[in-house]
Amino acid sequence: MTFGSPWHSALNPAGPQAAHIARLTWILFWTTTAVFVIVLAFLGWALMRGIRRRRASAPPSSEIALTRSVAAGVVLTVFIIIGLLVSSIWTDHLLTSVHASNAISVAVTGHQWWWEVEYEDSTPSQRVRTANEIHIPVGRPVVLKFTSTDVIHSFWAPSLHGKRDLIPGYVTTDWIQADRAGIYRGQCAEFCGKQHAHMAFSVVAEDEARFERWLDAQRALATPPSTEAERKGQEIFLTRTCSACHTVLGTAAHGQVGPDLTHVAARGTIGGGSLTTTHQDLVSWIENSQATKPGNQMPPHSLSPEDLDAVVAYLQNLR
Amino acid sequence: MNDVRIEGDQYNDALRLKRTWADPTGVVGWFRHIDHKSIGRRYLLTAFIFFLLAGMLAALMRIQLARPDNTFLGPDLYNQIFTMHGTTMMFLFAVPVMQALGVYFVPLMVGARSIAFPRLVAFSYWMFLFGGIFLFVAFFLNAGPDVGWFSYPPLAEQLYAPTKRADIWAQLITFTEVAALAIAVAIITTAFKLRTPGMSLSRMPVFVWAQVVTSFMVIFAMPAIMVASTALILDRLVTTHFFDVEHGGDAPLWQHLFWFFAHPEVYIIFIPGTGLVSTIVSVSSRRPVFGYLAIVVSLAATAFMGFSLWVHHMFATGLPHLGEGFFTAASMMIAIPTGTQVFCWIATMWSGRLKITVPMLWVLGFFFIFIIGGMTGVMVGAVPFDLQAHDTFFVVAHFHYVLIGGAVFPLFAGLYHWMPKITGRMLSERLGTASFWLFFIGFNLTFFPMHILGFEGMPRRVYTYPAETGWGTLNLIASGGAVFLTFGVIVFLIDAIRSLRVGVAAGDNPWEAGTLEWATSSPPPPCNFVDPVTVASGEPLWEDPADRPIVVGLRNDVRDVLVTYVTDASPDHRIEFPEPSVWPLLTAIATSAFFIDSIFTPWAVVYFALPLFVAMTGWFWPKHPGETGTRVWPFRSRMLPKPNEPLPAGAVR
Numbered sequence: 008m009t010f011g012s013p014w015h016s017a018l019n020p021a022g023p024q025a026a027h028i029a030r031l032t033w034i035l036f037w038t039t040t041a042v043f044v045i046v047l048a049f050l051g052w053a054l055m056r057g058i059r060r061r062r063a064s065a066p067p068s069s070e071i072a073l074t075r076s077v078a079a080g081v082v083l084t085v086f087i088i089i090g091l092l093v094s095s096i097w098t099d100h101l102l103t104s105v106h107a108s109n110a111i112s113v114a115v116t117g118h119q120w121w122w123e124v125e126y127e128d129s130t131p132s133q134r135v136r137t138a139n140e141i142h143i144p145v146g147r148p149v150v151l152k153f154t155s156t157d158v159i160h161s162f163w164a165p166s167l168h169g170k171r172d173l174i175p176g177y178v179t180t181d182w183i184q185a186d187r188a189g190i191y192r193g194q195c196a197e198f199c200g201k202q203h204a205h206m207a208f209s210v211v212a213e214d215e216a217r218f219e220r221w222l223d224a225q226r227a228l229a230t231p232p233s234t235e236a237e238r239k240g241q242e243i244f245l246t247r248t249c250s251a252c253h254t255v256l257g258t259a260a261h262g263q264v265g266p267d268l269t270h271v272a273a274r275g276t277i278g279g280g281s282l283t284t285t286h287q288d289l290v291s292w293i294e295n296s297q298a299t300k301p302g303n304q305m306p307p308h309s310l311s312p313e314d315l316d317a318v319v320a321y322l323q324n325l326r
Numbered sequence: 327m328n329d330v331r332i333e334g335d336q337y338n339d340a341l342r343l344k345r346t347w348a349d350p351t352g353v354v355g356w357f358r359h360i361d362h363k364s365i366g367r368r369y370l371l372t373a374f375i376f377f378l379l380a381g382m383l384a385a386l387m388r389i390q391l392a393r394p395d396n397t398f399l400g401p402d403l404y405n406q407i408f409t410m411h412g413t414t415m416m417f418l419f420a421v422p423v424m425q426a427l428g429v430y431f432v433p434l435m436v437g438a439r440s441i442a443f444p445r446l447v448a449f450s451y452w453m454f455l456f457g458g459i460f461l462f463v464a465f466f467l468n469a470g471p472d473v474g475w476f477s478y479p480p481l482a483e484q485l486y487a488p489t490k491r492a493d494i495w496a497q498l499i500t501f502t503e504v505a506a507l508a509i510a511v512a513i514i515t516t517a518f519k520l521r522t523p524g525m526s527l528s529r530m531p532v533f534v535w536a537q538v539v540t541s542f543m544v545i546f547a548m549p550a551i552m553v554a555s556t557a558l559i560l561d562r563l564v565t566t567h568f569f570d571v572e573h574g575g576d577a578p579l580w581q582h583l584f585w586f587f588a589h590p591e592v593y594i595i596f597i598p599g600t601g602l603v604s605t606i607v608s609v610s611s612r613r614p615v616f617g618y619l620a621i622v623v624s625l626a627a628t629a630f631m632g633f634s635l636w637v638h639h640m641f642a643t644g645l646p647h648l649g650e651g652f653f654t655a656a657s658m659m660i661a662i663p664t665g666t667q668v669f670c671w672i673a674t675m676w677s678g679r680l681k682i683t684v685p686m687l688w689v690l691g692f693f694f695i696f697i698i699g700g701m702t703g704v705m706v707g708a709v710p711f712d713l714q715a716h717d718t719f720f721v722v723a724h725f726h727y728v729l730i731g732g733a734v735f736p737l738f739a740g741l742y743h744w745m746p747k748i749t750g751r752m753l754s755e756r757l758g759t760a761s762f763w764l765f766f767i768g769f770n771l772t773f774f775p776m777h778i779l780g781f782e783g784m785p786r787r788v789y790t791y792p793a794e795t796g797w798g799t800l801n802l803i804a805s806g807g808a809v810f811l812t813f814g815v816i817v818f819l820i821d822a823i824r825s826l827r828v829g830v831a832a833g834d835n836p837w838e839a840g841t842l843e844w845a846t847s848s849p850p851p852p853c854n855f856v857d858p859v860t861v862a863s864g865e866p867l868w869e870d871p872a873d874r875p876i877v878v879g880l881r882n883d884v885r886d887v888l889v890t891y892v893t894d895a896s897p898d899h900r901i902e903f904p905e906p907s908v909w910p911l912l913t914a915i916a917t918s919a920f921f922i923d924s925i926f927t928p929w930a931v932v933y934f935a936l937p938l939f940v941a942m943t944g945w946f947w948p949k950h951p952g953e954t955g956t957r958v959w960p961f962r963s964r965m966l967p968k969p970n971e972p973l974p975a976g977a978v979r
Binding site for chain 1: 405474480576611617643659661668670672673679681682690693697704705707710712713715780781786791796
């Protein structure tokens with residue numbers, strides 16, 4: 008049985024882990040529902056009998072039968088608990104068993120309030136850094152290595168798996184796998200400060216070929232500006248404060264505070280999922296991101312409308 | 327009972343006795359009260375006011391979340407509000423309100439003239455009050471804590487929480503720790519040493535057992551949070567590095583310490599609730615609760631197990647799997663003692679002569695809601711399931727089912743059951759029923775949809791959510807339910823106020839209950855019992871009055887209290903209890919100033935030592951001989967008559 012949004016629902020699994028957990032969820036749900044109904048039925052019976060006995064001023068009844076019934080109820084509870092315990096531990100075992108030599112490895116670092124994503128590779132130039140969007144190939148396990156540079160965050164894409172915390176000073180690992188193509192939404196699940204609500208990400212599961220194409224494109228340096236507006240935009244980007252915080256590979260911008268923007272236009276969203284990469288949204292974000300996401304680290308920028316357009320034109324060219 | 331009075335016998339003059347035990351009157355006198363009933367009433371009322379305040383904060387959150395991308399509250403205010411709501415409900419309502427019932431009723435239920443350490447109990451109240459005021463003043467000055475009621479570092483560290491907000495949270499915890507520990511000590515001592523003769527441990531009412539078990543949990547759980555919150559303040563104030571990762575500190579250490587306290591905290595809240603349920607089920611069924619021993623053992627077992635569950639709040643941190651398996655087993659096992667209690671209550675009703683009163687209605691609501699909460703509790707105990715449910719609205723739904731079901735419903739049941747004893751007037755059956763149904767329906771409308779929201783990916787503690795997530799409808803239903811919930815509380819308040827003004831006089835024992843709090847007038851006199859009765863069973867008022875000899879040999883011109891042995895409650899010795907005093911208040915003021923200032927400067931520890939020393943010296947200053955009249959004991963024998971022995975001449979029957 009599945010229902011719920013295909014985008015982000017623990018009950019509509021798109022990968023093996025979420026499927027294992029969903030199966031356990033239904034076992035737990037039906038067992039506990041049955042127990043609930045039975046207990047309430049007994050409660051209803053006891054109510055009716057007790058009220059009838061009051062009306063009839065009935066004498067006390069035998070305690071022995073009652074003791075046996077209660078004892079039977081307790082014993083039954085013990086057996087149900089043991090059953091649920093076994094299914095829980097078995098599911099846990101399934102979740103941690105990954106048999107794949109072809110797994111890809113992705114490091115995810117939490118920041119207030121965005122996700123830094125780095126595809127690992129033994130050749131440094133083949134590594135890819137991006138933000139808030141994780142592309143994965145369908146059917147291939149992905150090992151995730153989590154850490155945080157500031158406070159504790161928690162990585163959670165309900166259609167794929169449960170949570171894993173990102174704890175400063177620790178590296179925690181987990182793995183995910185998508186069995187069908189799609190975009191799966193996720194969000195930080197550990198309260199991490201003012202903009203905890205705007206710390207979303209998406210996992211884009213696509214077939215192997217598309218994924219490889221995407222990865223190659225991400226490895227490339229930034230597209231050089233081609234139009235007049237883009238050139239002007241790049242100049243503003245490099246001379247104003249932008250490059251102090253952001254990196255655009257292939258230019259002098261090497262800031263490490265904010266997300267890497269080398270291929271920002273290839274992503275769907277900015278600001279931890281608060282806005283999209285459309286012209287209008289980019290303008291509003293650069294002008295005053297504090298209006299959309301109060302408390303985030305990017306200050307407002309007073310640029311003339313023309314300069315703003317130029318910067319946005321430059322950014323939208325960074326595919 | 328007082329049908330025969332022996333004229334002119336000054337030692338049995340009820341009036342004299344009442345005068346001896348009465349608290350001082352007047353404005354100044356009000357600050358010197360130490361009568362456990364007076365303190366208990368204040369505690370109850372204050373905790374209830376915090377309940378209303380925290381409820382208002384919850385209403386604000388429900389308005390904000392009613393629709394997507396709402397801008398009613400910004401993130402800064404929302405984070406303060408949800409932190410305040412959780413902190414207030416846990417520390418200033420749920421724990422204190424249950425302890426308040428204990429302060430008021432434990433001495434009455436064990437037939438004692440007073441609670442043990444009455445001045446300490448008064449001190450506890452002042453600390454609780456000042457702590458609560460401190461928190462809310464800070465909130466209204468825009469310095470309300472905003473890092474969650476769990477205050478995880480590094481988010482709560484100086485670097486990420488540079489204002490005083492996190493300190494205010496940590497120091498509020500200190501206030502409530504002190505207050506709760508003081509009550510715990512008083513309740514354990516009262517239940518163990520001040521029981522009336524004949525009330526062996528096996529005859530002690532289940533509610534008193536629940537209070538004793540809870541008090542032991544307070545004593546074992548509070549030190550963990552005391553260490554943790556002190557370490558956090560030290561990190562923030564004098565830059566120690568307990569939780570500071572960059573300097574070798576450890577962030578998860580806080581979580582272990584915090585949850586080692588905060589998981590038992592849940593049981594501290596709901597064990598008294600189960601005690602209330604046992605009490606009311608038994609009275610309504612007109613029989614002693616079925617399986618008394620099983621219930622008491624279950625309470626103790628729950629308390630023990632409650633200390634081995636804390637890691638189930640940390641399943642997502644990536645702990646070793648063997649450890650996780652252990653904590654899953656422990657979490658699920660808690661269902662066994664709790665289930666045992668539920669079965670015993672059902673058996674009590676089944677074999678009793680049941681009358682559905684308003685308190686019983688709230689108890690039935692408890693069954694429905696608490697069992698759902700227990701079931702989801704078993705679910706979140708399973709590690710894989712918890713990885714999905716953790717920190718989502720599923721958990722919000724779960725613990726509201728447990729805490730409102732397990733504590734607030736029994737509390738309302740308890741208020742309808744015991745308010746007649748406290749005020750001497752009955753509450754309205756009609757308004758009580760209306761209040762129940764509004765609250766019950768509103769509760770389920772508000773919190774049931776949250777289970778589904780959790781599955782659909784909505785995390786907790788988000789101040790808003792985008793429309794495209796599809797969470798709007800369920801959130802709107804939840805917010806609509808909160809309206810019913812609010813009206814349920816309003817109807818209760820109307821009922822309470824109405825009852826105080828025009829309520830029907832309750833009489834000594836309106837429910838025909840069997841326990842000792844009903845063996846005295848409503849409200850009870852300052853001395854609780856003019857003639858303390860001895861008991862020969864768990865429900866002495868259901869026995870033949872001839873089997874209830876009274877206690878004699880206690881002076882009525884000083885606060886004479888009978889101390890008995892722990893197990894069989896046979897008389898041990900008498901002790902003279904302290905007089906009303908303003909020193910507990912002054913000590914609380916000095917302690918509060920010390921606590922509050924120490925979030926600004928470590929030197930507070932040094933210079934507030936002096937006023938504290940002065941206040942405590944005043945408190946413990948020995949009495950002059952003769953200050954309270956003669957010190958010579960006028961009776962020949964200090965021993966009391968055994969139950970069923972003929973009374974000495976002059977005793978009042």
